[in-house]
Amino acid sequence: MARELLRPPRPVGVSDGWEALSDGLAVQRIHLHRAELEEASGKGAAECGLPAQAVPLALLRRPEPPADAATPVVTAAGLLALVTVPQQVGRTSGTSQLAPAASSVAEALLVGTPQGAVADAVRAVCAASAWWVGAFAVLRHLGGHHITIDDDVTDTVPLATLTEATRAVALGSALRVLRRHLQQNGDDDPEVRAAYCRAVTEAVVTEAGMPALLESLAELRLVDLVSNALPWRGQFLKYRSGLGAGQVE
Numbered sequence: 086m087a088r089e090l091l092r093p094p095r096p097v098g099v100s101d102g103w104e105a106l107s108d109g110l111a112v113q114r115i116h117l118h119r120a121e122l123e124e125a126s127g128k129g130a131a132e133c134g135l136p137a138q139a140v141p142l143a144l145l146r147r148p149e150p151p152a153d154a155a156t157p158v159v160t161a162a163g164l165l166a167l168v169t170v171p172q173q174v175g176r177t178s179g180t181s182q183l184a185p186a187a188s189s190v191a192e193a194l195l196v197g198t199p200q201g202a203v204a205d206a207v208r209a210v211c212a213a214s215a216w217w218v219g220a221f222a223v224l225r226h227l228g229g230h231h232i233t234i235d236d237d238v239t240d241t242v243p244l245a246t247l248t249e250a251t252r253a254v255a256l257g258s259a260l261r262v263l264r265r266h267l268q269q270n271g272d273d274d275p276e277v278r279a280a281y282c283r284a285v286t287e288a289v290v291t292e293a294g295m296p297a298l299l300e301s302l303a304e305l306r307l308v309d310l311v312s313n314a315l316p317w318r319g320q321f322l323k324y325r326s327g328l329g330a331g332q333v334e
Contacts, residue, residue, distance in 0.1 A: 147175025
């Protein structure tokens with residue numbers, strides 16, 4: 086019986102390793118701080134250094150589970166944990182103030198893209214991104230400054246800052262889904278290719294505001310989440326400089 090030819094594995098570059106490291110660190114941080122997240126879900130916004138509109142319980146509201154068809158596409162992008170952790174850890178009450186920002190990113194990128202597994206995957210990772218920003222925002226008052234580390238973060242983060250952070254993480258996650266899909270399946274689908282081009286263009290536009298956004302976020306875990314989410318000159322900067330990660334833990 087003739088053997089089926091196997092597709093050669095996709096080359097893995099250094100940035101792919103950093104991407105996996107960043108993903109793993111984010112997941113580890115959530116699980117390390119499950120008790121703090123549980124405690125924060127019963128607190129008011131001010132107690133967690135959040136604006137009045139951003140109640141911790143609402144920020145921890147789990148998004149709708151992804152469609153079954155989206156799972157293989159999300160998995161191929163290496164983002165399965167991004168969508169499964171919110172389902173495991175997220176709460177069932179409240180309405181996240183950050184969810185509309187994530188949804189708007191998905192819909193802007195998917196203009197003209199037909200319904201299907203790729204579109205479902207983009208929507209799933211964008212929705213999950215709002216949860217991740219919300220979860221680390223809830224933990225923000227327990228962390229240190231992203232540069233000095235030992236300095237506690239005690240100020241209140243503006244809702245506009247969290248909204249912009251959500252857009253950045255959603256954009257980076259969507260871009261990753263679209264890029265990996267095109268890498269693995271070819272670029273014959275013009276709608277997916279157009280969505281990818283829109284994502285790249287938006288990432289270029291977003292880069293100009295990243296330094297100010299990170300300074301406003303201030304706290305190490307939130308800064309790591311946002312700064313490593315999408316391609317820009319500061320992505321994986323700590324890894325490139327040899328500073329490592331996980332200093333707080």
